[in-house]
Amino acid sequence: MVKTTENHIKFTTLINSIGYSGYSVTKLKQGLEIFLRNGDKKKFNLCLEELYLFKSFSKTDNENKISNGILSSIVNKLILLFEEEISFVEVDKFLKVREYLSKFSEDKDYKYLKIVSNILFDSKLSKRNNYGKSYLKLDEDLPDEELFIKFKQLFEDDDEECLKYMYKILNNNNCGKKRFYNRKDNIYIIWDYLTKLENEDNIKKVLEFKLNNFFDKRNKNRYLFLASAVDLCLFKDDYVNKFDDLECKYLEKDNSSNLKKKNREKLNLDRVYNLDESSKDEFYKIENEDEQYLREEWRESFLAEKKEEGIKELKNKRKALSKKKKDTIDNDSEESIDLKILSNDNFSDDEDLNNKLDNVHIL
Numbered sequence: 001m002v003k004t005t006e007n008h009i010k011f012t013t014l015i016n017s018i019g020y021s022g023y024s025v026t027k028l029k030q031g032l033e034i035f036l037r038n039g040d041k042k043k044f045n046l047c048l049e050e051l052y053l054f055k056s057f058s059k060t061d062n063e064n065k066i067s068n069g070i071l072s073s074i075v076n077k078l079i080l081l082f083e084e085e086i087s088f089v090e091v092d093k094f095l096k097v098r099e100y101l102s103k104f105s106e107d108k109d110y111k112y113l114k115i116v117s118n119i120l121f122d123s124k125l126s127k128r129n130n131y132g133k134s135y136l137k138l139d140e141d142l143p144d145e146e147l148f149i150k151f152k153q154l155f156e157d158d159d160e161e162c163l164k165y166m167y168k169i170l171n172n173n174n175c176g177k178k179r180f181y182n183r184k185d186n187i188y189i190i191w192d193y194l195t196k197l198e199n200e201d202n203i204k205k206v207l208e209f210k211l212n213n214f215f216d217k218r219n220k221n222r223y224l225f226l227a228s229a230v231d232l233c234l235f236k237d238d239y240v241n242k243f244d245d246l247e248c249k250y251l252e253k254d255n256s257s258n259l260k261k262k263n264r265e266k267l268n269l270d271r272v273y274n275l276d277e278s279s280k281d282e283f284y285k286i287e288n289e290d291e292q293y294l295r296e297e298w299r300e301s302f303l304a305e306k307k308e309e310g311i312k313e314l315k316n317k318r319k320a321l322s323k324k325k326k327d328t329i330d331n332d333s334e335e336s337i338d339l340k341i342l343s344n345d346n347f348s349d350d351e352d353l354n355n356k357l358d359n360v361h362i363l
Contacts, residue, residue, distance in 0.1 A: 005266035009054065011063045014070065019050040021267040025070060029077050031269050036085055037286045041121045046267045048074070048117060049259055052110050056261055071108055075101050078116055079213065083224040087126040087290050088231045091202050092243040093119050096250065098209055110259060115250050124290035129227045131298035134305050138164040144174050144186040152193065155234060160295075166190055166230055170223060181211070190226065194233050202243060203236055231293070238292075 010018040015026050023031070028047045035044035051074050058067040082097055097116050104112035142150070147165045154162035170187045180188035191211055199207070210225040232239075284306055 003266045003268075004263045006263070007057065007261075009057045011054070011058065011066050014066060014073065017054065017066055017070070019267075020053055020264055021046075021050060021269075023050070023267065023269050025051065025073070027269055029073075031267070032077060032081060033085070034283070036081060036120060037125065037284075039121070039287050041117070043267065044121070045114070045117055046265065048113055049110075049264075050267060052113060053259065053261070055108065056259070072105075074113065075105055078113075078120075080221060080224070081120065082123075083129060083221070083228055084127060085125055085286070086120065087124040087128070087293065088228040089235065089238055089292070090123045091206055091232070091239050092241065092246050093123050094206055094209075095202060095243065096246050118250060119246075124292070125286050125288065126290050126293060127284065127286060127302070128231065128293050128295070128298070129224045130284070131295065131302045132160075132163055132227055133167065133223060134302035135295070135298040136161070136164045136167055138168040140168070142168075144169050144172055144176070144189075147172075148186075148189050148193075151190065155230070158234065160234070162234070163227065163230060166226065167223070170226065181215075183215075187226070190230070194229055197233055197236075199233065199236060200239060200241065202241060203232060203239060206232060235293070 005021050007020055008018055008022040009020055012018070016024050018024055019028050028051050031047040032044060035041070035047065051070060054067040054070045058064045078097070078101060082094060086093070097119055100112040100115050100119075103109070104116075147169050151162045151165035151169070154165065169190065172186070174186045175184040176186050177184070178189075180192045191214070195204075195207055195211070207229055210229045213219070214222050214225040216222060284303065
């Protein structure tokens with residue numbers, strides 16, 4: 001039996017406003033990630049609908065401002081989801097997603113988000129971008145000019161190791177005298193090289209989108225756009241243009257934008273976030289990941305890194321809790337409370353610890 005819920009929407013801030021089922025904007029966005037990775041389209045769409053519904057219930061100027069900000073953040077989130085979770089080889093679907101997100105930005109019609117959802121769940125899943133960043137690390141300390149020469153040599157030999165040198169130039173964050181795209185950052189020499197290659201027209205369009213997203217230095221995940229661009233050019237011969245077929249496929253589907261606003265099905269995210277303390281790596285695992293470009297050693301490096309991050313976060317949280325209790329002053333005795341004298345029955349922070357992923361902010 002489907003459980004329903006009444007409206008819990010509450011406007012506070014752009015990331016902490018509460019959605020229809022009682023979850024924050026941040027949690028709803030994390031739900032999009034989890035359910036795409038798990039292949040749960042129904043729950044993915046429930047998260048997407050609840051994010052969109054802020055628009056339907058905003059009344060004051062401040063609420064309208066917050067809801068419009070949330071709608072814009074939906075577009076940014078779906079763009080990043082494609083980069084993080086979808087294989088770079090999905091060129092045609094990438095272009096269709098960008099097309100429908102552009103239409104959504106113009107008239108805010110939910111039907112375009114529904115089409116994007118259909119495309120995402122028809123795409124090949126891959127976290128290769130994240131895996132490569134974790135595994136492909138270079139110890140050599142070379143000038144950026146030499147790093148680019150190495151990158152170019154390996155790229156032209158169809159060697160994935162070229163990504164090491166790309167990441168090294170990116171991480172160096174150096175500027176030079178030569179300008180690319182009216183910018184002095186040395187990393188743009190990679191973009192200049194990629195965009196001058198002989199590429200199919202749709203690949204050129206994808207590169208242009210990715211480059212424009214990469215320009216935003218405030219985005220800590222901008223490396224995704226560059227890494228996937230390198231992969232796309234490296235494996236460009238694997239791309240088969242079927243763009244015209246998609247036009248009919250997604251227009252034929254029922255994309256009604258009528259959303260229920262009363263007695264909606266209750267979205268339950270509790271189990272998603274109550275993971276074991278040291279299992280942050282579980283948060284990033286993908287069901288049915290496409291194996292065409294999967295490198296197992298890259299994936300293992302990434303998951304090990306996330307597991308270690310989770311353990312460190314948990315230790316820091318426990319340390320903070322311990323300090324907080326020791327600093328607490330009893331109102332009657334004015335004596336500090338020491339954790340050593342608390343019994344196991346009095347330790348009531350397990351629930352907070354289990355919700356550690358609430359603090360994982362993913363753009």
